[in-house]
Amino acid sequence: MMLLMSRINFGKLILFQLILAFQIGIAIPARAQQFHFTENKIKDAIRFTMVKNLVIIPVYLNGQGPFNxxxxxxxxxxxxxxxxxxxxxxxxxxxxxKISGLGKGEEIDAFVSNEISANVGKAxxxxxxxxxLKKDIFGLSNYLGTKxxxxxxxxxxxxxxxxxRYSQKRLLFSYPAAVRKIKGERVSIEIVGYKPYVNIDMETADHKNITIKMLVDNGASHAISLERLNERPFPVPSTSIPASLGVGMSGPIDGSIGRIPSLTIGGVVxxxxxxxxxxxxxxxAKVILKDRNGNLGADVLSRFNITFxxxxxxxxxKKNSLFNRPFEHDMSGIEVYLQEGKKKHYFISRIEPGSPAEKAGIQVDxxxxxxxxxxxxxxxxDEISNLFKAADGKQMILTIVRNNELMIKVFKLKQRI
Known part of the structure; x- marks a missing residue:
């Protein structure tokens, strides 16, 4: 388990790209088409927890829970x-x-069930x-710090x-007829294979303006993932760094991280x-929808209060109070995960080559x-992750334990991209 965790850069990218329900053979009976409100309600609202840009909600299954x-x-x-x-x-x-998905590795095993009832609030x-899944391959609890x-x-x-409402950490849901007017700028989407897609305009690193088709994926913590252009790998800018981008259904995903000058969604730049x-x-190469260029993630979406x-x-x-926060990459080179037992323990799961943490002598485990x-x-x-994005040049003093020996490591954060 430690070996797997040390290879997952979960804070930057989470890709949950499953083969669609009809492709993995899940029968979808007509009775399972919709959530509905109980107690004659037409709308409801609940609070959620946000960690690494992800929305975590309480769900009851077969009358038990809540489960995150x-x-x-x-x-x-x-x-x-x-x-x-x-x-x-x-x-x-x-x-x-068998489920196949993104990343290196083979198909994974899963069970199918149509005998589960679910409740979210009064729905x-x-x-x-x-x-x-027959095995928890993601280790989400360890990398989000909550089960x-x-x-x-x-x-x-x-x-x-x-x-x-990302800025308020509130989830509102209603029958469409219950809302007279929706606040914000309307942007058209296309639902393909159970998922929403949007066209956005983007200025590339070499200052070309292009329109690309993106999966709207609020379950991916990154800002944007660029996968292909004209049936070829999306050109990587000259100023970039190699990185472990996360874990997909079929294993680790490697690549690079760079910057693009701008993107426009609707009328927002x-x-x-x-x-x-x-x-x-x-x-x-594993994505079936060939006209898709990539994935628009929660580091962009969370800057809006967004209505689907x-x-x-x-x-x-609708822009929210998070809109103007800078897009920052980890400046330490450290990935941390939580191991829970009788007590909580934080361990180093990954060190990026050439990073301040590696130069300071910090090691995996x-x-x-x-x-x-x-x-x-x-x-x-989540607060630890934010500390490692704090400011270029900020000094960090870490106390660590290695082989039962207490050590102090000092380094400065460095903006590498």
């Missing part, structure tokens, strides 16, 4: 990543399937199509008008955006004890 699920426009069926729920909920699984669905049981996507978004360029064979209206093939964007003389347990995992 990532709300993710990038998945079709319900995905349960913790196979322990099979026994604890007494789930019936109809059969076993409920019965017999939601679900895939249950994660799976991902919820298409069936929730298709049922309601869904508004994600964002500038100096961090862009991920995954290796072609890891991602683009699948029924009208549209999203509405070092246990992190304090940051700038503050006990590490006084921070949430």
């Amino acid at each position: 699920f990532i709300l993710d426009t990038g998945v079709g069926p319900l995905i349960i990543t913790d196979p322990a729920l099979i026994d604890s909920l007494g789930l019936k699984v109809s059969r076993s399937i 409920a669905i019965e017999h939601i199509p679900a895939a249950i 994660i049981y799976g991902l919820l996507g298409y069936y929730f978004f298709k049922s309601f008008l869904v508004q994600i 964002l500038k100096n955006i961090l862009a991920s360029y995954p290796h072609y064979d890891d991602v683009a 209206d699948y029924e009208d093939n549209s999203v509405y964007l 070092d246990e992190l004890i304090s940051i700038n003389l503050m006990p590490v347990m006084s921070y949430k995992l």
